[in-house]
Amino acid sequence: xxxxxxxxxxxxxxxxxxxxxxxxxxxxxxxxxxxxxxxxxxxxxxxxxxxxxxxxxxxxxxxxxxxxxxxxxxxxxxxxxxxxxxxxxxxxxxxxxxxxxxxxxxxxxxxxxxxxxxxxxxxxxxxxxxxxxxxxxxxxxxxxxxxxxxxxxxxxxxxxxxxxxxxxxxxxxxxxxxxxxxxxxxxxxxxxxxxxxxxxxxxxxxxxxxxxxxxxxxxxxxxxxxxxxxxxxxxxxxxxxxxxxxxxxxxxxxxxxxxxxxxxxxxxxxxxxxxxxxxxxxxxxxxxxxxxxxxxxxxxxxxxxxxxxxxxxxxxxxxxxxxxxxxxxxxxxxxxxxxxxxxxxxxxxxxxxxxxxxxxxxxxxxxxxxxxxxxxxxxxxxxxxxxxxxxxxxxxxxxxxxxxxxxxxxxxxxxxxxxxxxxxxxxxxxxxxxxxxxxxxxxxxxxxxxxxxxxxxxxxxxxxxxxxxxxxxxxxxxxxxxxxxxxxxxxxxxxxxxxxxxxxxxxxxxxxxxxxxxxxxxxxxxxxxxxxxxxxxxxxxxxxxxxxxxxxxxxxxxxxxxxxxxxxxxxxxxxxxxxxxxxxxxxxxxxxxxxxxxxxxxxxxxxxxxxxxxxxxxxxx
Numbered sequence: 030x031x032x033x034x035x036x037x038x039x040x041x042x043x044x045x046x047x048x049x050x051x052x053x054x055x056x057x058x059x060x061x062x063x064x065x066x067x068x069x070x071x072x073x074x075x076x077x078x079x080x081x082x083x084x085x086x087x088x089x090x091x092x093x094x095x096x097x098x099x100x101x102x103x104x105x106x107x108x109x110x111x112x113x114x115x116x117x118x119x120x121x122x123x124x125x126x127x128x129x130x131x132x133x134x135x136x137x138x139x140x141x142x143x144x145x146x147x148x149x150x151x152x153x154x155x156x157x158x159x160x161x162x163x164x165x166x167x168x169x170x171x172x173x174x175x176x177x178x179x180x181x182x183x184x185x186x187x188x189x190x191x192x193x194x195x196x197x198x199x200x201x202x203x204x205x206x207x208x209x210x211x212x213x214x215x216x217x218x219x220x221x222x223x224x225x226x227x228x229x230x231x232x233x234x235x236x237x238x239x240x241x242x243x244x245x246x247x248x249x250x251x252x253x254x255x256x257x258x259x260x261x262x263x264x265x266x267x268x269x270x271x272x273x274x275x276x277x278x279x280x281x282x283x284x285x286x287x288x289x290x291x292x293x294x295x296x297x298x299x300x301x302x303x304x305x306x307x308x309x310x311x312x313x314x315x316x317x318x319x320x321x322x323x324x325x326x327x328x329x330x331x332x333x334x335x336x337x338x339x340x341x342x343x344x345x346x347x348x349x350x351x352x353x354x355x356x357x358x359x360x361x362x363x364x365x366x367x368x369x370x371x372x373x374x375x376x377x378x379x380x381x382x383x384x385x386x387x388x389x390x391x392x393x394x395x396x397x398x399x400x401x402x403x404x405x406x407x408x409x410x411x412x413x414x415x416x417x418x419x420x421x422x423x424x425x426x427x428x429x430x431x432x433x434x435x436x437x438x439x440x441x442x443x444x445x446x447x448x449x450x451x452x453x454x455x456x457x458x459x460x461x462x463x464x465x466x467x468x469x470x471x472x473x474x475x476x477x478x479x480x481x482x483x484x485x486x487x488x489x490x491x492x493x494x495x496x497x498x499x500x501x502x503x504x505x506x507x508x509x510x511x512x513x514x515x516x517x518x519x520x521x522x523x524x525x526x527x528x529x530x531x532x533x534x535x536x537x538x539x540x541x542x543x544x545x546x547x548x549x550x551x552x553x554x555x556x557x558x559x560x561x562x563x564x565x566x567x568x569x570x571x572x573x574x575x576x577x578x579x580x581x582x583x584x585x586x587x588x589x590x591x592x593x594x595x596x597x598x599x600x601x602x603x604x605x606x607x608x609x610x611x612x613x614x615x616x617x618x619x620x621x622x623x624x625x626x627x628x629x630x631x632x633x634x635x636x637x638x639x640x641x642x643x644x645x646x647x648x649x650x
Contacts, residue, residue, distance in 0.1 A: 231628045238622060238629050241614040244640070247607055260356075260388050260643045265308035265611070266400065266445035266600055267636035268589075269299045270626065271315040271346035275633075282626075282633075289627045292320070298631030300327050306611065306638050310386075311351040312400035312445045318345055325351070338364040340402075341378040348382045348400055348446075357386040360395065361524045365423050367401075367416045369517065372487060374415040377404050381420040385427050385440070391645040396605070397428040397439075401446040407591075410474040413449065413456045414467060414566070415487050419517065421497035421568050426515070428570075432506060437569055441605035441643060444572065447634065449597050452578040460572050460601055468564025483546065485562035490543035491517060495560040497568040500541055500551075507554045575600040575610050575639040586613040589634045594619045598637050611638035 272292040275282060282290055289295070303311060304327070311333075316324060318339050325335055334354040339347035352359070362384040369375040381401035388394045401420055403413045428439040450456050455474030459465035468484050471477030487493060492500040492515075499515050540551045541561065549561040578586055578596055587594035594616040613635060614622070625633050 234623050234627065235629045241612065241618055242635075243612050244609050244638075245612050246609050257645070259645060260391070260394065261608075261640055262310060262396065262443075262643050263306070263308040263638065263640045264310045264312065264398070264443055264445060264600065265303060265306045265636055265638040266312040266314075266447075266598060267299070267303060268314040268402070268447040268598060268632060268634035269316060270295070270632040270634065271317040272320065273317055273345050274315060285624050286627060294628070295626055295631035296320075296323065298626075298629070300324065302631070302636060304331075306636070308638060309353040309356050310398055310443075311349075312398070313349040313351070314400070314402040314447045315346045316349040318347065321349070324349065334359070336362055336364070336382055336384060338380050338382045340380050341366050341368045344378045348380060348402060350382055350384060350398070350400055352384070352386065352398075356389055358389050358392070359384060360387050361385040361427055363423050363427060365420060365517070367403075367419055369419075369487075369491065372415075372491070374412050374487060375419070377412060377416070379404055379416055381416075381423070383420075383423055383427050388643070388645065391647075393646045394643060396441045396443065396643060397424060399424050399442070399444045401444075401448070403447070403449050405449045407449075409472055410450065410455050411467070411470075411472045411482060411486070414459065414465070414474065417456055417459065418487060418493060418497050418566060419491075421570070422493045422499050423515075423517075425498050425569065426502055429506075439570065439604060441641075442570060442572070442601075442603040443605070443641070444601040445599065445637075447598050451595055451597065452574075457574075457599075459566060459568075461574060463569075463571065464565065464567045466565045484548055484564040485546040486566070488543070488546070489541050489549065489561045492541055492543075493517075495563045495566055497566065498559070500559050503557075503559060504540075504553055507557050570603045572601040572603050575602060575607050576613065576637065580615055584615040584617065587616050587619045587635070588613060588637060590619070590625070598634060600637055600639050602639075602641065605641045605643060607639045608642050609640045611636070613637065 272295075275290060303313075311328075313324075316337070318337075321337055325333070328335070328351055332353060332355045333351045335352070336350045336359075337347060339345070362382070365381040365383065367375060367379045367381060368377060379402060381399060383397065383399040385395060385397050399420065401416075403416050406412065424442060424444070425439070428442050430438040430440060432438070444460075448456065455465060455467075455470070465474075467474060467482050467486060469476070469481045471480055471482070494500050494503065502515065540553075541559075542549060546562055548563050550558050550563075551561070552558045576586065576596070576599070580586060585594075586596055588596045588598040591597070596613075600610075623629070625635070
């Protein structure tokens with residue numbers, strides 16, 4: 030009995046004209062073949078139809094010659110010949126040229142194409158239909174051909190002489206594979222040789238990754254080995270990539286291995302890397318709320334307690350701060366919502382969390398740990414600056430110890446998280462230098478001739494000074510009067526002397542004119558004043574970064590891939606000495622690794638960490 034299979038390939042490009050999208054559809058190849066025992070000659074019909082925009086604005090079908098007619102004929106004949114090493118190779122080259130003419134905008138013909146009983150056809154269908162990308166310009170098409178089409182074609186035709194071709198198992202568009210991890214299969218089962226290759230490849234990747242992540246001593250001074258004199262606090266910060274965000278933005282992970290993106294695969298990798306660090310304070314970002322129990326269960330047996338703050342509104346992930354309860358006692362904490370209604374620069378759903386700890390064996394020795402995940406938008410450094418202003422005001426409130434002749438005294442501070450900004454940019458400079466003039470700069474906090482920022486970053490009604498302090502609290506400290514209420518909305522504060530958390534956003538009349546955006550300088554007591562809307566921010570902490578962001582050869586380090594490998598995760602410290610840090614790979618070393626997440630690294634960020642020596646305070650007898 031003779032078998033007939035019809036193949037239809039549709040080549041489409043999306044051309045964007047103003048606000049309308051017009052699909053130009055070219056039917057460039059139509060043929061049928063018979064089984065090898067059919068002696069009748071091959072026959073085909075060649076023709077091309079286009080949907081173009083008519084005078085009325087509607088799409089009109091017009092006929093014409095097919096593009097690449099000669100290539101299509103050669104492809105058809107090569108494709109139907111009995112496979113040999115040479116023919117498969119030439120077919121792959123020709124196939125890549127034909128497919129590179131465009132990307133289909135719809136997989137509606139997938140059902141017809143799947144009827145082909147050839148493994149090679151299956152590879153063709155999978156590769157072709159699943160690579161759906163916008164093709165706005167020739168550069169995009171060229172990049173797509175090079176980065177997406179040709180690797181699949183080359184990989185899907187093995188260079189062996191057997192009659193059965195080894196074909197790549199290309200998944201669907203929503204979960205495309207990594208170009209670095211090859212999953213091979215015949216039409217039903219994955220070959221054992223391929224599974225061995227993958228296992229071996231994962232082992233090599235793991236060895237390479239581990240060789241890049243070492244705890245390295247900082248400075249020449251040796252850390253105190255006497256537990257009675259100092260406590261060694263090791264902090265780890267890690268954006269673990271919420272699964273719902275991964276799935277909502279699956280287009281960012283099209284070149285990753287789809288199996289490595291599964292939470293059941295990623296979770297043990299993430300948790301194991303955290304446990305391997307042996308930290309006693311862990312700051313995690315993008316922790317999905319319905320995964321909270323799943324994650325914290327792994328740490329309970331190690332005597333970790335935790336604080337959690339979900340992002341505001343409909344967001345499903347948040348911050349998780351874990352700490353060893355046998356080492357540290359939670360004294361006070363604040364869960365800070367950086368969303369403030371009616372404030373233009375504070376209308377995002379980011380949050381922060383701050384905790385004050387005391388050593389269990391030395392209660393008078395205390396430290397403040399804060400974590401946050403700032404806005405992602407690369408162009409909105411002004412929003413991140415306003416978010417940092419609020420967060421530092423809350424840190425200042427919790428870390429304050431006393432006023433002295435030389436100025437206010439604060440506890441040691443650790444500030445870690447995903448700041449979504451690169452080293453030495455505006456917000457980074459503000460954190461590490463303690464001062465930043467934003468007036469006249471653009472949203473990127475760089476000089477600009479247009480759309481510059483005014484002198485007022487956030488409204489004075491929030492009562493947060495330009496020195497990142499709560500005005501009401503500052504007044505209470507210096508004047509010994511007032512309630513010291515915080516004017517931020519929905520900031521959850523808990524103190525050891527307060528049995529239950531409370532929202533402290535009750536308005537309070539004071540010296541601040543909340544109805545103006547003009548600069549204000551308010552004298553609280555002689556020699557102490559507060560500034561509002563001055564165009565310049567300052568803060569009272571002497572913060573430094575644990576990482577230098579380049580290695581000893583001057584090569585840039587990286588923590589994540591955002592179009593390119595960059596650093597966006599940080600650990601800042603004040604009034605405490607770091608003694609070691611968890612080394613980061615350079616940009617070139619990152620480029621040699623499989624794209625993350627993979628079967629070694631469970632997130633799209635690399636974790637960062639540091640060990641600090643916290644001297645224990647002793648009472649004098």
